[in-house]
Amino acid sequence: xxxxxLPGPRARLRMDERPDPIPGDGEIRVKVSACGVCRTDLHxxxxxxxxxxYPIVPGHEIVGRVDLIGPDVTTHRAGDRVGIPWLGYxxxxxxxxREGMENLCDRPLFTGCTRDGGYATHAIADARYAFPLGxxxxxxxxxxxxxxxxxxxxxxxxxxxxxxxxxxxxxAAGHIVAQVAVWQGRSVYAFTRRGDIAAQDFARDLxxxxxxxxxxxxxxxxxxxxxxxxxGELVPAALRAVRKGGRVVCAGIHMSDIPSFRYHLxxxxxxxxxxxxxxxxxxxxxxxxxxxxxVRTETTVFALSEANEVLDRLRSGQLLGAAVLxx
Numbered sequence: 297x298x299x300x301x302l303p304g305p306r307a308r309l310r311m312d313e314r315p316d317p318i319p320g321d322g323e324i325r326v327k328v329s330a331c332g333v334c335r336t337d338l339h340x341x342x343x344x345x346x347x348x349x350y351p352i353v354p355g356h357e358i359v360g361r362v363d364l365i366g367p368d369v370t371t372h373r374a375g376d377r378v379g380i381p382w383l384g385y386x387x388x389x390x391x392x393x394r395e396g397m398e399n400l401c402d403r404p405l406f407t408g409c410t411r412d413g414g415y416a417t418h419a420i421a422d423a424r425y426a427f428p429l430g431x432x433x434x435x436x437x438x439x440x441x442x443x444x445x446x447x448x449x450x451x452x453x454x455x456x457x458x459x460x461x462x463x464x465x466x467x468a469a470g471h472i473v474a475q476v477a478v479w480q481g482r483s484v485y486a487f488t489r490r491g492d493i494a495a496q497d498f499a500r501d502l503x504x505x506x507x508x509x510x511x512x513x514x515x516x517x518x519x520x521x522x523x524x525x526x527x528g529e530l531v532p533a534a535l536r537a538v539r540k541g542g543r544v545v546c547a548g549i550h551m552s553d554i555p556s557f558r559y560h561l562x563x564x565x566x567x568x569x570x571x572x573x574x575x576x577x578x579x580x581x582x583x584x585x586x587x588x589x590x591v592r593t594e595t596t597v598f599a600l601s602e603a604n605e606v607l608d609r610l611r612s613g614q615l616l617g618a619a620v621l622x623x
Contacts (some may be wrong), residue, residue: 297313297314297315297316297317297416297417297418298311298312298313298314298416298417298600298623299311299312299314299353299412299415299416299417300312300353300354300415300416300600300601300603300604301351301352301353302340302341302350302351302352302353302354303350303351304343304350304351305341305342305343305348305350306341306342306343307341308604309341309354309415309603309604309607311600311601316418317412317418317419317420318364318366319364319365319366319369319420320366320367320420321366321367321368322366322367322368322369322422322423322424323366323369323420323421323422323423324362324364324365324366324369324372324378324420324421324423324426325362325363325364325365325366325418325419325420326358326360326361326362326363326378326380326418326419326420326421326426327360327361327362327363327417327418328358328359328360328414328416328417328418328419328623329359329360329361329435329622329623330358330359330360330435330436330438330439330620330621330622331355331357331358331359331413331414331415331416331439331620331621331623332355332357332439332440332442332443332444332468332595332618332619332620332621333355333357333598333603333606333607333610333618333619333620333621334356334357334382334440334443334444334468335467335468335524335526335548335610336356336382336408336409336443336549336550337354337355337356337408337607338607338610338611339526339549339550340352340354340408340409341354341607344550345409345549345550347409347410348409348410349409349410349411352408352409352410352412352413353408353412353413353414353415353416353419354408354409354413354414354415354603355407355408355413355414355415355416355419355621356380356381356382356384356406356407356408356409356413356414356442356443357379357381357414357439357440357441357442357443357444357620358379358380358381358407358413358414358419358421358439358442359377359378359379359429359435359436359438359439359442360377360378360380360414360419360435361375361376361377361378362374362375362376362378362426363375363418365423366423369423371423371424372423372426372428376428377428377429377430377431377435378421378426378427378428378429379426379427379429379438379439379441379442379579379583380407380413380414380419380421380425380426380427380442381407381425381427381442381443381446381574381579382406382407382408382409382442382443382446382447382573382574383398383399383404383406383407383425383573383574383575383576384404384405384406384407384410384411384421384422384425385404385405385411385422385425386398386401386403386404387401387402387403387404390402390403396575397575398575398576399572399573399574399575399578400572400573404573405422406573407419407421407425414621415600415603415621416600416623417600417623424576425576427442427576427579427580427583429583432587433587436595436597436620436622437592437593437595438593439593439595439618439620440468440472440593440595440617440618440620441472441582441583441586441591441593442579443469443574444467444468444469444472444618445469445472445582445586445591445593446574446578446579446582447469447547447571447574448469448470448472448473448476448522448524448547449473449476449578449581449582449585450547450571450574450575450578451469451473451522451524451545451547451571452473452476452477452522454543454545454569454571455520455521455522455543455545456519456520456543457519458482458518458519458520458542458543459482459483459519460482460483460485460505460514460516460517460518460519460520461477461482461483461484461485461518461519461520461521461522462485462486462487462514462518462520462521462522462534462537462538463477463484463485463486463487463499463521463522463524464487464510464521464522464523464524464525464530464533464534465487465488465510465523465524465525465527465530466486466487466488466495466496466498466499466507466524467524467525467615467617467618468593468617468618469524469547470486470499470524471498471499471502471593471594471617471618472586472591472593473522474486474499474502474503474504475502475503475589475590475591475592476585476586476589476591478502478503478504479588479589479590480589483505483506484499484502484503484504484505484506485504485505485506485507485514485518485521485537486499486500486504486506486507486508487507487508487509487510487512487530488507488508488509488510489509489510489613490509490510490511491509492509492613494616495507495616496508498594498616498617510525510527510530510533511533513536513537514537517537517538517539517542518534518537518538518539518542519538519539519542519543520538520542520543520544520545521534521537521538521542521543521544521545522544522545522547523544523545523546523547523548523551524547524548525548526548526550526551526552527551527552528551528552528553528554528555529552529554529555531544531546531554531555531557531568532554532555532557532561535557535561535562535566535568536561538566540564540565540566541564541565541566542566542567543566543567543568543569544566544567544568544569545569545570545571546568546569546570546571547570547571549572549573593617593618594616594617594618595617595618595619595620596615596616596617596618596619596620597619597620597621597622598619598620598621598622599621599622600621600622600623602621603621606619606621
C-alpha cells in the first residue's frame, strides 16, 4: 500500500510504501476511494493536539470498500461501501461510555491521530466505527460528510431551535451545516474572513440570509451562533451578536486562546458551549438527514501525493468548500 505519513510534529508528509495491513479481531480493511481533508488534519500536522501517535497517517473522512474482514466481524461483508470517521474506537466501559457519551470516552482512539487514517490506499478500521453507506451518492461528495458533516450536525443540534443562526467560518463544515439549517427553515448568517467575497457569495448561493466579515455586526440579533474557525477572538464577537438567552457553540477541536471579555457579554443567560468529537448515533442520524436536506458538498479533488500542498492551501484559507484526496 501507499500512504502519506507524518513522521513528527510540524513536518512535511512523505509518501511511503508499506505492506498491506491485516485486520485484527473486530476490524476490517478498507480500500480507500476518497478521503476528505479536514482542518483537524491540519491541527495534527501542526502538532496542536495531544497524544498524537507518530509516525501517523492522517485523514478521517474516509470512503471506501471493505476488501478484507478480520475475525469476529459479522456486520460487514467484502465489497460493502463504508465511511470511517474521526472517532475510531471507544472502550465501552468507562463512565462516559456507560452513560451514552462515547464521544467523551476516557480511552478513545482517533482515526488519523492515534490510529492510522485515510491518506492512503488502504486503512484498517474497527468494524463498529465504520458506517454503512449503501450505493447512493458519489464517494468524493460523501467524504466531507464523515467529519465536517458529522461535527457540523452535532453542533447544529447543540445550537438548539435557533431561528437566526450565525456560522463563523464558512468552510467545509459551515457550508454543509448551512444547507441543513436552511432546509430546516432557519435564517443563516454567514461570517467569513474580511474581504473573502467568494465565500460570502458562496454562502448566499446556499441560501444564507446575510453574509459578511466576522467582525461585522449582523443586521439582527442572532438566536445562536456556531464557531468553526479556530480563532478564539471570535468567541466575544459571537457573544456580542447573540440575543439575551442566546447560545454560542465552539465546534472546533482546537482554538487559539480566547481573549478576556466583560462579563456583560455572557450575562443575561447567554451560554457558551463546546462540541467534542461525535457519537455513532450522530453519524447514523446525519447520514439519514443529509440526502433528505439535499446537501451538496462543494469539493475539489487532489491526488494523494498532493496532500502537503492541500494542507498549505487550507491553512491559508485558499479552499472553497472541502478538499478531497483520491489515492
